[in-house]
Amino acid sequence: MSFKLVAQVFDIKVGNPLRKMVLIKLADQANDDGACWPSYESIAKSCEIVRRSVITHIKWLEVNNFLWIERRYNPEAQKNYSNIYHLTLDKGVIPSAADAPPTPSAVDAPPSAADAPLGSAADAPPSAADAPKPINEPITKPIKETIRDLGVAETVEKTLTAKEIKKIERTETINLLFSKWLELSGQRITASDKRLKHINARLNDGFTVEQITEAMTFVATDDWHISEGHNTIEIAIRSTEQIEAKLIKAAAVKVKQSKPANSKRTTSDPLAVNDTWGVSSTPMTDEQKAGWFRDTAATNDDDDLPAMFTANSQGVIDL
Incomplete structure (x- = not known):
């Protein structure tokens, strides 16, 4: 841990509070040479933000010369190792004074009673120099989505595709x-x-x-x-x-x-061979029934007929 770097970071403006937290985390883990190698996950957990935000903020710090990254890769194992971050705070691009809120000046201070001349001048409307100065700070865009990580919400812009x-x-x-x-x-x-x-x-x-x-x-x-x-x-x-x-x-x-349970026959005709015989639109007559059994008897032995049916000499079924 380098107390000197941490103290130096507190006096630096990087334009974003979360970015400042990431830079403080790096300074906290840096040695006296300003080098450290924490993982993205470790930084995200300490700063209570998501991993993607850590990558974005470190990229900004690199582009603006607050640090440079030594990327480590083992070609034999084909594996990436944690980057080594070298802090170069003195070379960082600090936002210009035009982007910072104006500091109060003697011109901006309201006139005191001692400064007011005798007469009605003190009652005159304030001049343009006394008017409030606009604050030139960046405006945050509306939130489109909230991602929660480790119980802390951070806003990021994201548009879902149809896929x-x-x-x-x-x-x-x-x-x-x-x-x-x-x-x-x-x-x-x-x-x-x-x-x-x-x-x-x-x-x-x-x-x-x-x-x-x-x-x-x-x-x-x-x-x-x-x-x-x-x-x-x-x-x-x-x-x-x-x-x-x-x-x-x-x-x-x-x-x-x-089908209804315990369904019963819908006809009481003892000659019916199924439930619907006798209730159709054109029921069989007695002669048709006798003819059906006579034809059956001609092609089968008497033993094949049901015991309840016998035929007389005229071929009429007796029950």
Whole structure:
């Protein structure tokens, strides 16, 4: 730590309070030769700003000759090491006096009673020299986005592209579907990269959110999957074939569930071979029924007919 450099930095104007904090951090870690090599992350943590801001401020300090950077790279290991920063505070470009607020002068001071001449001159309106002077300080642009790092907010300008917006929306959809699985299954599992990639892959395959939800619902609630321990999100959506199979089975379950439980025959006719015989728009007559059994008896043995049916010599069915 160089107390001399730290004290010198406090007297330097760099036009930005965060930039000043970065410069103080470098001076605090510098040796007597003004050299230090902290990482971007270390500087960001000490100054309570984001890493990108540290890089931006150090670049400004380098351009304005407050320091120069010795960039270290190991070609054999193909690895970058922390830069060495050499502070050159005496060579730094300090903002000109025109950019700083004007200091009060004797001209700017209000006239005192002792300075006022006798008569009505003291009551005269102030002259142009007595008017307030404008302050020529830079104006900060409106905030477009706030980035929070280590609990401290810093404003930066950023405009999202259509691609970035689409990526954010896709991420929200993936997280929504994973949360839906947790709700359906009641499981406590982590949102691992593999599981989230399964969901993203099925969205890329063209499956809708509703279809993926339906497949997950089937696997999470089906008795067989639960009893066999196959009620996992991987079983539901790990491949295109897997999710298609689950959707088909889920549709079959819906059809089965749509039929009323304990359904009864809709006809009381003992000769009806199905539930709708006798209630159609053109029910069979007795002669048509007898003819059907006569034709059947001609091609089958009597033993093949139901025991309740016998035919007399005229071919009429006796019950």
